[in-house]
Amino acid sequence: MNPELLKASYDAGGVALSVLVAAFASYVALDLARRVRSSDRASARAWTVGGALVMGSGIWSMHFVGMLALTLPIEIGYQPFTTFLSWAAAVAVSAIALLIAARDRLAPATLAGGGLAMGAGICVMHYTGMAAIELAPGIVWDWRLVAASAAIACAASTAALIIFFLMRRLAGLRARLAQLGAAVVMGAAISGMHYTAMAAADFPVGALCLSVEGLGGRSLGTLIVLATVVLLSITLFTSVLDARMQARAQSLTRSLQTANEQLQGANAQLQRMAFVDPLTGVANRALFENRLAHALARVDRLGTQPGHPPPPSRLAILFIDLDGFKPVNDSYGHDTGDHVLRQVAERLKMVSRDVDTVARVGGDEFVLLLEDIGGLHDAVSAAGRILQAMGRPFELAERKLSLSCSIGIAAYPEHGQRDKLMAAADAAMYAAKRSGSGGYAVFESHMNDGVGEQIELQQALREALQAGQLKLHYQPKVDSRSGCVCGIEALLRWTHPTRGPISPAVFIPIAERFGLIIAIGNWVIDEACRQMALWSELGLRMRVSINVSAYQLRQPDMVDRVQQALYRHGVDADQLVCEITESVAMEDTMATQRVIEQLGDLGVKLSIDDFGTGYSSLSSLRQIGAQELKIDRSFVKDVATNADARAVVDAVVRLGHALGLRVVAEGVENRLQRETLLELGCDEFQGFYLARPMAPDALLQADLRMSEGSEALQFSPSTMMPLRAG
Template identity: 45%
Template sequence: MERLASVGLLRCLDVALVLLVGAGLVFDPLALSHAIAVVLVIQAFLLEPRAAAVRLGLAAVATVAAVGIHSVPVRDAAIQIPFVYGLAALVVLLARSLSRSRATAVAALRDAERLALYDTLTDLPNRVLFNDRIAQALAAARRDATSVALLLMDLDRFKEVNDTFGHHVGDLLLQEVGPHLRSELRPSDTLARLGGDEFGVVLPGADAAVAAVVAERMLRAVERPFVVEGQPLTVGASIGIACSPEHAQDAETLLRRADVAMYVAKRAPGTYAAYADDQDEGGADRLALMADLAAALEGDELFVHYQPQLDVATGRIRAVEALLRWRHPKRGMLAPSEFIPLAERSALITRLTERVVRTAVRDARTWRDGGDELRVAVNISTRNLLDTRLVDCVREVLAGEGVPAECLVLEITESALMADQDRAVATIAGLRELGVGISIDDYGTGYSSIAYLRRLGADEVKIDRSFVAAMRTDANAEAIVRATLDLARVLGFSVVAEGVEDVATWDRLRALRVDRVQGYAIARPMEASSVIPWLRERSEVPVAV
């Protein structure tokens, strides 16, 4: 309504200005000079600067023409009045133009700031603003002697939604999650999207008890069905909680410990977990080792050795397992068990796994070029299996090295499968579609049935070394090995026995007709350059070393 009234007023002023200028040309311009100038000034205030400037120019030309027609001296005080008013109108126009330029600049700055601080998909604060809110909350807590709670939440089964309905539906689902969560929070709390399907919440003034209540409400909010494009979708979430000053007093440590707690929660999807010291043992020493690992990824301290797997029926070596090693400049040689758990608690595990897969595939290509077609097995962690980028990473590595997918086997532990079964199934399906082999490592230590593993798409199980090592002295251990072999044959699995340390164990496994064996009785892990020479020199009968 206000805009329509303004337009109507401007049209009336235009008509008045035309009539006044016309009258000035016909009659005495001095009598109408005040009226013309007043109309110009009003229009200068109401119109866009460019339109007002055009009218000012036309009125000025008309006024000068009227002066010429009536031969009025310009020095006459009366004729100067329109020019004074015209000058005033010009000043108004310049001021409005500058004001508009400033407003445009401010709007552009505001837009740039929003792009830098807010997630474009969900319109929630992004990680940058989230970190700033954490810092502000911690500063206020120190000043007021209060607490702060930090919650990190990861959606369960989100990749399944993407794979089934497409990324468009996944994006719409993420847009729906924000309002569901926001309704469970106070106005003073910060809800942010940190990337992918991960969200973060800052609760100023909240302790662990309050954070637990909020986490419960958030889980219930996410568990309620979402309706996206008429399609009901059900997801869940896992939440990690860390509080200050109880768990940390700086933002970086608080974030890391909330992340640790979240991955503890993911072992039982749909739950939350508060940080505890026993989840993150070692303190400063582990933090220092993690920093060293990050530096090692940029250098040559990390390397891969390979342990052959012997085909029992033929006596030939058809596969090797890639085993990561770290030659630390101060701590000496480190086994994977000393640094892989640290990497799994950060983004380092993604880079570490990609490096091992790339190295193993590259070495497999070198062996193939020389006429030796060896499959290479690489261990992946729980976090790798739940990472939506794993399939794309493997695809890119295989294509880049020009190696067939069937040359690569990824070994997954039973515990990794149980951490988030829906997401694990989706990832394994993507890997199987590529043609990559799936092996279940440490079989027998978890709770999954071999029939369930078959439904997952796995095609190989590796009997845990603890059962293999105990076979000679423990009848129960041998019974487990025998039962696994019998069921695997029925379901079409191949079975690998790892941890074969002596010839007696090897003889027993050969009598049981296991498919492949791996251990010191066959060969110790060796460098890539030593694999082919060893193959050329070895005899068909394994010798304990």
């Protein structure tokens, strides 16, 4: 038989107060969660502990106020220890909530586990608080409502976590309004759980409260409520104050960062004033000397490492002086001169690398420091790029000006002591200037010895190029089996008006030293193509070999020049053979290998000259795409009398044939050499024994066939055999 139950009622004011306390506690809880999230680790721990105490007290206070709103016909008291346990449960729930709020993200597992843990904690807090009322007989529970209250507690906890993580995206007034709305919703949810749980509790008629001597009375309840509200208010005030202090600290930090950036900017400006040329914006002499000292120290350090020889050319200085700049200043004014200098600086920066240093060290004098270069050829290539850049007209407001420059090159450690490197580059620059404008010179230890003779010779060579004194002679290459001419090599010849013939061994090094080799090489390409076109009109399809220097291969427009010459004269690409020395062909430089590859793609044939004097690798030979190897004349000279020379030639022939290349022996000067080479399997011969280099007219008048039993080619003006195609 069910016991008769007491009729309970609720004070409306008390219920409203409990809902307000729940909403206020929720608002503070959201603010505390934000503080925990935004604080450093130490502050976050302090906020978590203090926040759990305050937030838990607020939730527990809501429960206590709701209990005070309950009116029963019996006097009720609360057992102190059990009441304390219910408060401890509220604090534990709050700690769980704040710890979850401090996470970077809310994973589904965390949300589910956190919601269940917080809901369980709220239930423990509530029902432990109810258990503090000791009745005889005890409270009668409606377990369906108990389950409903537990579900509401878990749902409210899960919603609270979701709301907090969603609110992270908001800031300012929108965040505060959202926090207020969320607090109302959470307060209503907590209150709903409380009053659902209270509805599950029925009190029997005639029950006695055994804990009536414990905690009780409205005065005590009012005191607890007031103390909790004050505690919550103080906490909220502290949280807001802390937020403002953090905002002010962040503002101060930003101000300090701004001031620091301004200070760094001022220091950078001072450094620019101290180390940058104010007119052109490039480095001044002070900065250049500083970087040069550091670069020299690095070279010395690398060169003195155990087991490592000194590096070949790890840095170089290019001393650049404008030719004819003074008349520009005198004629057009200093403003025009300044504009030209600024353009010069820009062009120098465009042709240099990021690791290089461009500096202005005088009125119209610039220097370029090249670091981490592989050899002197890199410095020469840089000089070529500078000459090309300076060769373009300078664009001014009302006119165009054309200027050239003279460049002196000095490398370390080749060209003297480190403290005299700048002087060496300067001396080389003056040597280039004395030889004529628009060139460069590489420093030599005895540059002043015989400098007058060299300058006169290079000036004469420059004039010879312009006056058409240079000529190409052609030396046949003969098929070893048939005796027919299968190609010719173009050889450069210079006959001075007063000095007579000058050997290529004399004028080619001068051309390289004074920067004329590129212009001469370009002339050779064009002249060879022009001559092939003339022969083609006579029905002769010639295949002509030309020597290509390392300087030409390092020019970015090398392939374009070859293609334009072939197109201009209507010559097929496979009629031209570019002979490249073995050492140049094996250079491990991207620019050289790219030009060689592009020449092959163009259809130009490639020949490896002076083979056997360098250091080749089989993989490199295979990848270059050459069609022939030329055995160096030093091996051909002794091939019939020296076993070592014969062994070398035999090995080269076998290697060439294994790679599918034709093998040419140059420097054949007697019959015994020819017979030995024929026995070893050489495909082609070239040398004085067969034919000397001839002018084009003489070549046309010769019958270039090997007669039976003859010891040289027979030349007959009456018969002319067309050179075979292919």
